[in-house]
């Protein structure tokens with residue numbers, strides 16, 4: 001289906017869901033604000049702009065100040081701001097594929113946008129709180145929890161349009177990953193691999209969904225490593241990098257090793273990849289995400305024992321949370337407008353939280369899997385000194401093969417991360433067809 005048609009259906013869904021959310025939270029309308037630039041303290045420069053996600057859920061533009069008024073039964077009203085300014089590039093609206101879904105008014109300033117705004121009954125403001133308060137909204141009507149939690153909840157079910165955007169974001173990320181792999185094999189540094197990645201993914205850094213993790217060797221043990229060292233010839237590359245398309249981002253990790261890498265680490269990589277594929281195969285409606293996370297621990301326990309990294313069986317390793325020393329993050333998270341997308345732990349449309357068990361505090365997804373959810377499956381095994389240290393002399397010290405762990409620590413770690421969309425009876429992997 002052409003993107004314009006997918007988009008029309010997406011907005012039809014948004015309108016229907018918004019109508020239900022407004023009715024349930026006692027509002028007649030909502031005003032979504034595109035967001036305000038974040039200016040560094042005592043500076044005249046802004047951080048790279050990120051739109052308000054609730055606005056981005058409707059309108060695929062990445063610039064501040066626009067207003068979208070959503071009222072039941074009416075075409076949403078988009079007030080689009082094109083400032084009169086010769087310092088920065090102008091982005092007049094033109095006629096993008098999505099504009100037909102809105103009644104559009106183009107204005108020259110944010111002030112003019114607000115001048116044209118007339119509240120439609122009881123109106124909720126959704127966006128940066130200071131913007132709402134500055135323009136007369138009472139505290140109770142600025143990001144009211146009853147409404148926002150319903151909007152968050154709705155974001156966990158992706159429309160076909162959103163999946164198409166995520167698919168394209170995966171495709172572009174994959175181009176980056178393939179080029180980066182070649183550069184790594186040719187001995188490139190982290191800095192060079194990063195540059196190769198963004199060129200192949202056809203974007204600049206500010207357009208990435210998150211800072212690339214380009215980790216050679218030992219740095220792969222730092223989960224969100226953001227450095228870019230200039231020395232190359234690594235034996236292991238852990239690359240966690242995505243790309244964006246119309247406001248939706250992919251989140252892809254691959255780990256590669258050269259022939260010079262420790263052979264035990266290469267086996268570890270191959271077996272973790274098999275585990276990752278097996279876990280992906282289990283994705284279908286009705287499965288609690290936590291069950292997949294627990295199964296990942298069990299399988300990682302078996303793998304650690306099979307390579308004699310741990311000297312105890314999987315059951316004992318899991319019971320004593322020794323697998324958590326090597327796999328200290330969650331199996332995955334929702335993906336969409338935000339890389340760690342909202343509502344992974346939400347209890348219901350009206351809000352509430354389902355916390356993860358205390359043994360897995362970093363698990364971001366405690367929902368039961370349902371059709372149209374999009375999330376990552378990203379098991380990993382790392383040699384993290386900070387987590388190993390307490391066990392060196394602890395009561396479970398004998399369970400660890402310390403000489404082998406010392407050896408493998410030079411390789412950092414391995415993570416494999418795919419993005420999957422849940423279908424009526426299974427899933428579709430958005431990453432594998434492209435990488």
Ligand code: GLY
Nearest residue numbers: 210240251378417
């Ligand atoms: N790229 C961050 C993550 O995988 O969650």
Ligand code: MN
Nearest residue numbers: 251376378417
């Ligand atoms: Mn991720």
Ligand code: MN
Nearest residue numbers: 240251252253
């Ligand atoms: Mn990632």
